[in-house]
Amino acid sequence: MRKEFDPDAMDATAVYRLLTSTVVPRPIAWVSTTSADGVDNLAPHSFFTISCASPPVVQFSSVGRKDSLRNIEATGEFTVNFAPEHLFEQINATGTDFPPGVSEFDAVGIAREPGRKVRPPRVAASPVALECRLHSTVLLGDSTVVFGRVVHAAVSEAVLDGDHPEITKLRPLTRMGKNEWGVLGEVLEIRRLPYHEWSGTGATPAG
Ligand SMILES: Cc1cc2nc3c(=O)[nH]c(=O)nc-3n(C[C@H](O)[C@H](O)[C@H](O)COP(=O)(O)O)c2cc1C
Numbered sequence: 001m002r003k004e005f006d007p008d009a010m011d012a013t014a015v016y017r018l019l020t021s022t023v024v025p026r027p028i029a030w031v032s033t034t035s036a037d038g039v040d041n042l043a044p045h046s047f048f049t050i051s052c053a054s055p056p057v058v059q060f061s062s063v064g065r066k067d068s069l070r071n072i073e074a075t076g077e078f079t080v081n082f083a084p085e086h087l088f089e090q091i092n093a094t095g096t097d098f099p100p101g102v103s104e105f106d107a108v109g110i111a112r113e114p115g116r117k118v119r120p121p122r123v124a125a126s127p128v129a130l131e132c133r134l135h136s137t138v139l140l141g142d143s144t145v146v147f148g149r150v151v152h153a154a155v156s157e158a159v160l161d162g163d164h165p166e167i168t169k170l171r172p173l174t175r176m177g178k179n180e181w182g183v184l185g186e187v188l189e190i191r192r193l194p195y196h197e198w199s200g201t202g203a204t205p206a207g
Helices: 012-022 067-075 085-093 104-108
Strands: 029-034 040-045 048-053 056-063 077-082 128-140 143-155
Touching (some): 029 056, 040 056, 040 067, 040 104, 056 128, 067 077, 067 128, 077 143
Antiparallel strands (some): 029 040, 029 077, 056 143, 128 143
């Protein structure tokens, strides 16, 4: 038996809770921006994914109008900093609703590193920075989806195996429902079979 839910008959908070507890785990974009007045902003966003690899475009959603969104609309630039496990408390602290004139970098004590192609600073301790120029926004109900063209990527050599960012070194944090966060579990590997190798079971052929 399943319990059936009709989103149209539910209040918005209940729908939010259902979606954020079932679309899991979500990666966290730790988005840095700089306001038109020069205040550096930093905030986590877990409504985040890749939109396109060619050209490279990522997206996140601002639920409501927040400083990150306003800064991106004003300047056309942002950086997605990777959210690693060891920065758990700092990432959460930057989710506090500081007023626009207060920089989360300073309030939380997070060291900056200059960007290469965009003005917003990178988080120095984060292993990956994806520097983005605003591609477009889409207004969806109470949210705005922000698409950013990745114009530069910087990856710490400490997490690289050759040119490949190694998952056990990256140690991503993820967001789930309620106040739940996830860390990296067991990593499984399997090759996707082309149809000409399909055996009827999906099992990888021996040899
Ligand atoms: C792990 C985590 C994920 C979050 N994801 C989102 C999100 O996807 N969209 C959003 O609008 N707010 C999200 N928030 C809340 C924002 O980070 C929070 O409202 C923040 O104060 C916004 O900062 P800003 O006004 O400086 O942009 C998240 C918070 C946390 C801690």
